[in-house]
Amino acid sequence: MSPLPQTHSTQANDSTAAATTRAESFILSTLTTVAADLIEYNTMHLACQADRLITLTQESDIEPAVAELDKLGAPVFVLSGGSNVILPEALHASVLHPAYKGIEVLAEDANSITLEVMGGENWHELVVYTVNQGWYGLENLALIPGLVGASPVQNIGAYGVQLEDYMTHVKAFHLPTQTWHNFDKADCQFSYRDSIFKQQAGQWLITRVGFKLHKDALKVNANYGDVSSLALAKAQAEKRSAISAKDVMQAIIEIRQSKLPDPKQLPNCGSFFKNPIIDNGQFTTLSAKYPNIVGYPVGNEHTKVAAGWLIDNAGLKGKGIAPILTHKKQALVLVNHSTADSSTPASQHDILATQQLIQQTIQDQFGVALEREPVWVNNEARH
């Protein structure tokens, strides 16, 4: 893995003349990216032809690009790592792909550091880089696919940590009004897998994300599942008695690699369904019939049920409608088994067939409605 660049000139201060040049070259690049094939731009590896693909290598590309696209009247769709989207076969939109990179230190003292990271950076590489620098907090979010700019959209979370725990601010471009905005954490309206950017889908292009990280290697959050025991084994192997943030990161990477399919080998988009929240009465009834059902209390009146348990116990692990099947080790993940060079790559329709089979089976057997987690994009880029 190549280290993140320690640069830090961001491009926000480009001169007007430079911006004009970019505008002209943008028109050319528009011509050369018509009818773009997005199969390699989504981790589900679905066939998708987009009207245009515009790779934004500098933040200063955005204003002229969006202004030009506005004249064409076609919708705009932001696609980063493509790890949380279900794309249509024909996407009648101009796809903006953030590729602007860089990381800047905004402030630092003995205990903490505040960073600003460009949205085109790879998320997992950022996590590894910060931990290796001795800047901690993001270690529990290791190995989540995607780019930094997408991380606030669903307030990514894993192993007891959510993005909002360490994120300080966001800079974003409002596509409908073509204006720049700065958000502090409260402005982002974060909740579980949700934010203002998800609520106002399609309106924002996030360009920079700020983080405040700490420098205490022993301040860790290892209370989730097997993380603590695995991290401790790593510490003890090096004759240390206390778990460090790096131990936690490595434990989480191992756990994820053992449970989740690598999209490069088995295309997928992570958890396909949200864990449904039902009322306690229904959970009690289900528990009487299925004593092993897995649920976690949510407030006093509701229970969050493990969607993976429901799918597994409905006999659907490893099943579905080919080529889209649930994963053999983790029933919550749908895997695309059509091969890269298949003459008929899988499409959104194939996903829908398996999605509906699972939803209907779970509804019939448990009386529980499952909701899809990844973003479903239609032909006009609405989602």
Ligand SMILES: Cc1cc2nc3c(=O)[nH]c(=O)nc-3n(C[C@H](O)[C@H](O)[C@H](O)COP(=O)(O)OP(=O)(O)OC[C@H]3O[C@@H](n4cnc5c(N)ncnc54)[C@H](O)[C@@H]3O)c2cc1C
């Ligand atoms: C194997 C696997 C494991 C996963 N594990 C987790 C997990 O543990 N926790 C978790 O929370 N998620 C997980 N995910 C889901 C996914 O990785 C995250 O949601 C990730 O943040 C998506 O990033 P992306 O760059 O791929 O976004 P994309 O899929 O490209 O886009 C997702 C959505 O965000 C919008 N968007 C993208 N970039 C921007 C931007 N710069 N500005 C504004 N809007 C934007 C898109 O329009 C789209 O609506 C997993 C996915 C996979 C495949």
